Amino acid sequence: MATVTFDKATRIYPGGDKPAVDGLEIEVGDGEFLVLVGPSGCGKSTSLRMLAGLEDVNAGAIRIGDRDVTHLPPKDRDIAMVFQNYALYPHMTVADNMGFALKIAGVNKAEIRKRVEEAAKILDLTEYLGRKPKALSGGQRQRVAMGRAIVREPQVFLMDEPLSNLDAKLRVQTRTQIASLQRRLGVTTVYVTHDQVEAMTMGDRVAVLKDGILQQVDSPRNMYDKPANLFVAGFIGSPAMNLVEVPIADGGVKFGNSVVSVERDAVQAAADKGDRTVTVGVRPEHFDIVNGDSALSKDGPAGLAVTVNVVEELGADGYVYGSAQVGGEHKDLVIRVGGREIPEKGATLHVVPRAGETHVFATSTGERLSD
Numbered sequence: 001m002a003t004v005t006f007d008k009a010t011r012i013y014p015g016g017d018k019p020a021v022d023g024l025e026i027e028v029g030d031g032e033f034l035v036l037v038g039p040s041g042c043g044k045s046t047s048l049r050m051l052a053g054l055e056d057v058n059a060g061a062i063r064i065g066d067r068d069v070t071h072l073p074p075k076d077r078d079i080a081m082v083f084q085n086y087a088l089y090p091h092m093t094v095a096d097n098m099g100f101a102l103k104i105a106g107v108n109k110a111e112i113r114k115r116v117e118e119a120a121k122i123l124d125l126t127e128y129l130g131r132k133p134k135a136l137s138g139g140q141r142q143r144v145a146m147g148r149a150i151v152r153e154p155q156v157f158l159m160d161e162p163l164s165n166l167d168a169k170l171r172v173q174t175r176t177q178i179a180s181l182q183r184r185l186g187v188t189t190v191y192v193t194h195d196q197v198e199a200m201t202m203g204d205r206v207a208v209l210k211d212g213i214l215q216q217v218d219s220p221r222n223m224y225d226k227p228a229n230l231f232v233a234g235f236i237g238s239p240a241m242n243l244v245e246v247p248i249a250d251g252g253v254k255f256g257n258s259v260v261s262v263e264r265d266a267v268q269a270a271a272d273k274g275d276r277t278v279t280v281g282v283r284p285e286h287f288d289i290v291n292g293d294s295a296l297s298k299d300g301p302a303g304l305a306v307t308v309n310v311v312e313e314l315g316a317d318g319y320v321y322g323s324a325q326v327g328g329e330h331k332d333l334v335i336r337v338g339g340r341e342i343p344e345k346g347a348t349l350h351v352v353p354r355a356g357e358t359h360v361f362a363t364s365t366g367e368r369l370s371d
Contacts (some may be wrong), residue, residue, distance in 0.1 A: 002030060002064050002065035002078075002155040002156060002188055003027065003028060003029060003030050003063075003064075003065060003188065004026075004027075004028035004034075004051065004062075004063070004064055004156055004188055004190060005026075005027050005028070005061075005062065005063040005064075006024040006025060006026045006027075006047070006050075006051070006060070006062055007025065007060050007061040007062070007063065008023045008024070008025055008059065008060035008061070009021060009023070009024045009025075009047070009050055009057055009059075009060040009061065009062055010022055010023055010024070010057070010058050010059040010060050011043075011046050011047075011050055011055055011056065011057060011058055012058045018212070019058075019212050020043050020046045020212050021043040021046050021047050021050065021209075021212045022043075022211075022212040022213050023059075023060065023213075024043075024047055024060070024209075024212075024214055025214065026207055026214065026217055028188060028190060029188070029204075030188060031186045031187070031188055032188055032189070032204050032205065033179065033182050033183075033189045033191065033202065033203050033204045033205075034189070034190050034191070034203060034204065034205050034206075034207060034217075035191045035192075035193060035198070035199040035202055035203035035205075035206045035207070036048065036190065036191070036192045036193075036207050036209060037192075037193055037194065037195075037196055037198075037199040037206055037207070037208055037209070037235075038194070038208055038209035038210055038215075038235070039194065039210070039235070040194060041211075042209040042210050042211060042212065043209050043211070043212035043213075044192045044193075044194075044209050045160055045161075045192055046212075047192075047209070048158050048160055048190060048192045049160075050062060051064075051077075051079070051156075051158060051190060052074055052077070052079055052081055052158050053069070053072060053073055053074035053077050053079075054074060057070050057071075064077060064078065064079070064155060064156060065155065077156075078154050078155045078156070079154050079155065079156045079157075079158055080101075080148070080149035080150075080152045080154040080156075080157055080158070081149070081157075081158040081159070081160065082142075082145050082146055082149050082157065082158070082159045082160070082162045083145065083160055083162070084160055084161045084162060084164050084165060085165065086133070086141045086142060086144070086145045086165075087145065088133040088141060088144060088145065088148075089133075090132065090133055090134060091132070092132070092133075093129065093130055093131060093132060094120075094125060094128050094129050094130070094131055094132075094133070094136070094144050094147075095113075095116050095120075095129040095130065097133065097144055097148060098116045098119060098120070098144060098147040098148045098151055099112040099113070099115070099116045099151060100148070101148065101151070101152055102115065102151060102152065112151075115151040115153075116129070116147070116151055117129075118151075119147040119150040119151045120147060122147075122150065122181065122184075123143045123144075123146060123147050123150075123181075124143070125140070125143055125144065125147060128140060128144075138165055138166050138167075138170065139166055139170045139173070139174055142162060142163070142165075142166065142174060143174075143177075145162070146162075146178070146181070150185065154187065155187070155188065156187070156188045156189070156190065157182070157187050157188070157189040157190070157191075158189075158190050159178075159189065159190070159191040159192065160192045161192055161193055161194065162178070162191075163175055163178075163193070163195075163198065164193075164194075164195075171198075175198055175201060175202055178191075178202065179201070179202045191203065196235060196236055196237070196238065197238050199220070199236075200220040200223075200224070200236065201220075203220060204219070205217055205218060205219055205220075206218065206219070206220055206223055206236075208223070208231075208232050208235060208236065210231050215228060215229060215231055215232050216228040216229070216232050223236050224236060224237060226359075226368070226371075227241070227281070227359065227368065228367070228368050229361065229366045229367050229368055230243060230279060230281075230361050230366035231366065233281045233359060233361065233368075237283060239284050239319060239334040240334070241281045241282065241283050241284075241359070242281065242282045242283070242284065242287075242333050242334060243279050243280075243281050243361075244279065244280050244281075244282070244326055244331060244333075245277050245278070245279050245280075245326070245327060245363055246277060246278065246279075246280050246326065246327070247276060247277050247327070248267055248270060248271065248275075248276060248277065248278060252267070253267070253278060253280055253360075255280070255303065255304055255352060255353065256302075256303050256304030256305060256324070256326075256350075256352075257302055257303065257304075258302045258303050258304075258352050260280075260352060260353055260355075260358065261355065262278075262280065262358050262360050262370065263360065263369075263370045263371060265369075265370075265371070266278070266360040266369035266370040266371075267360070267369075269362070269369045270360070270362055270363075270369055273362060273364055273365070274364075275362060275363055275364055277327075277363050278360050278361065278362065278363055278369065279360075279361040279362070279363045279366075280353065280358050280359065280360055280361075281358065281359035281360075281361060282353045282357070282358055282359070283357070284319060284334045284335055284336040285336040286353060286354045286357035286358075287335045287336070287351040287352070287353060287354065288351065288352055288353075288354050289335070289337070289341075289349050289350065289351055290302050290303050290350050290351070290352055291350065302350060302352060303350040303351050303352035304324050304326070304333075304350065304351055304352070305324060305325075305348055305349075305350055306320070306322040306323065306324045306333055306335065306348065306349045306350070306351055307322050307323050307324070307346070307347075307348055308320055308321075308322045308343050308344065308345055308346060308347045308348070308349065309321050309322055309323060309345070310345070311342055311343065311345060313339070313342055314339070315339055316339050317336055317337065317338055317339050318336070318337050318338075318339060318342050319334055319335070319336055319337075320334070320335045320336075320337055320343060320349065321333075321334055322334075322335065322349065333351075335349065335351055358370070
């Protein structure tokens with residue numbers, strides 16, 4: 001096994017005026033499962049292809065273990081790649097597909113058969129070894145593609161959106177299988193996806209990219225609890241974090257008819273930048289609904305008035321999709337409520353962020369201000 005290092009790796013496509021990947025710096029630990037995630041065009045697949053040797057590196061370096069592989073051809077990098085479209089040979093059996101790379105490498109037949117059978121056992125493919133790919137389901141084909149990577153016993157697995165062709169239920173099932181398989185094999189893995197739920201549930205660490213620039217790399221929990229900037233805050237989490245620009249007030253920030261206390265240092269940092277507002281982030285589960293006597297303040301009902309537009313009932317809980325007037329502008333908000341406390345469509349809720357559960361960002365730069 002081996003570590004993987006992106007050392008200020010940059011890729012500029014011919015004719016391009018800005019890098020597709022700009023000075024990427026990530027150190028992937030030995031045996032770690034790192035997920036690269038971001039919207040379309042953010043540079044995640046390009047980063048993976050640079051590591052695979054399928055894209056040139058225009059500046060910086062890439063290392064696998066202590067070897068500089070920046071300019072090595074793919075076959076000399078000791079990596080195995082799993083693609084989105086499976087890339088199986090239709091005329092070959094499952095066994096022949098899985099063992100083909102070993103056959104090309106000159107490995108003897110007995111060793112190929114042994115490795116293929118071991119991989120098939122791990123992936124629950126033993127009974128399909130004699131079949132052709134067209135006789136398999138999408139999930140089975142993807143497992144064959146995984147098996148082809150496993151038999152090579154590489155130092156690094158590279159996976160480029162391997163689940164995007166599967167239906168929703170199979171995707172959830174297969175991502176669990178891939179994550180547990182990687183932990184069992186202990187092979188360093190770099191995995192690309194645009195699906196942040198996939199990233200959060202599979203990776204030991206997650207790296208978020210935007211416009212070719214690394215925004216944050218951290219454990220899924222830390223990224224959820226402490227997003228580094230507004231982009232990460234809005235991208236990580238499902239439903240997404242509510243981001244509301246609010247004026248700074250004495251003792252905190254003005255949230256509707258209430259003053260919500262936030263970290264004093266965060267407000268001071270914003271004031272030092274000359275900002276009169278900050279952007280407060282609140283997860284859907286961190287709103288409290290106020291009613292009755294507690295909902296009264298000198299300006300009227302406390303908190304922010306939210307009109308209920310749509311309610312998603314999920315059984316144990318539900319999500320209210322509503323709208324509010326914030327600073328004279330229309331703002332959409334998502335609030336999680338208990339499964340037995342579902343409001344009617346068209347109702348008005350008054351909500352305040354739960355103390356200690358707010359995230360404060362500079363409106364001007366988007367950087368995180370709260371600890």
